[in-house]
Amino acid sequence: MFNLNLFKNIGVPLYLFIYLIIPYSAITQTLKIDFIRNLENSLNARDLEFIRENFRNDHQQNIPKQFSKIINDFPNSKWKIKRLKSNLPNKDILRIKVSGKKMVNGEIQILESNFDYLFSIVNGKINEGIIKNLFTTIRNDDKKIDISFKIPDKVLTGSKYDIDIILNQPLEEVIIAGAIKPHQVNSFFEQEILLEPLASGGIFKMTRAPSRSGMQIWSGIIAHPEGMITFTKSIDIVDEI
Numbered sequence: 001m002f003n004l005n006l007f008k009n010i011g012v013p014l015y016l017f018i019y020l021i022i023p024y025s026a027i028t029q030t031l032k033i034d035f036i037r038n039l040e041n042s043l044n045a046r047d048l049e050f051i052r053e054n055f056r057n058d059h060q061q062n063i064p065k066q067f068s069k070i071i072n073d074f075p076n077s078k079w080k081i082k083r084l085k086s087n088l089p090n091k092d093i094l095r096i097k098v099s100g101k102k103m104v105n106g107e108i109q110i111l112e113s114n115f116d117y118l119f120s121i122v123n124g125k126i127n128e129g130i131i132k133n134l135f136t137t138i139r140n141d142d143k144k145i146d147i148s149f150k151i152p153d154k155v156l157t158g159s160k161y162d163i164d165i166i167l168n169q170p171l172e173e174v175i176i177a178g179a180i181k182p183h184q185v186n187s188f189f190e191q192e193i194l195l196e197p198l199a200s201g202g203i204f205k206m207t208r209a210p211s212r213s214g215m216q217i218w219s220g221i222i223a224h225p226e227g228m229i230t231f232t233k234s235i236d237i238v239d240e241i
Contacts, residue, residue: 074100134234141227180220
């Protein structure tokens with residue numbers, strides 16, 4: 001078995017996925033362009049003081065520590081933030097993209113993460129933050145592997161749905177392995193994943209959504225002679241679409 005927390009030798013900081021899912025809050029009276037620009041600049045400048053000043057007191061100790069772990073793994077990571085139009089009452093949405101590269105054992109690890117951040121403003125602070133539509137990959141194949149991820153963003157409670165991770169090129173004599181597994185945020189580090197041969201050219205899974213609304217998170221690995229790809233995807237479980 002492969003413990004997901006033991007992939008340090010190939011530079012796969014899977015805890016990044018957890019930190020992008022933990023709700024948190026930041027200071028501002030109104031969501032202005034200047035604030036968005038300052039937040040983006042502070043993340044790119046690794047300005048932890050700005051982070052400390054703009055996050056609620058009950059999170060001040062956690063956010064700088066979590067952010068430090070991310071930038072330690074990808075010191076050159078770049079953050080891009082833009083505001084989206086929100087149709088939800090008293091809710092704002094930021095679309096956030098994080099990208100980065102680093103060299104590990106002569107190989108380039110590439111991080112790409114995209115997610116939406118929904119929140120409300122209470123007493124001048126961004127409150128009740130939640131991540132939506134998270135999709136993160138870390139890969140060292142120089143994008144030589146032609147791969148498609150077909151995982152829904154949203155499904156109904158209790159419904160069946162498909163997860164397909166497809167290698168678009170014929171395998172021929174190539175042998176690949178992989179696995180995918182759901183997890184809860186708080187128990188992620190205790191979970192293990194068993195890599196198995198993938199004779200079908202990818203991962204094809206039919207599963208059922210939980211009976212209660214919320215978020216389901218899937219993480220997986222594809223191991224290929226050209227390299228390795230890890231991925232994490234969040235799925236909203238809703239009562240109606």
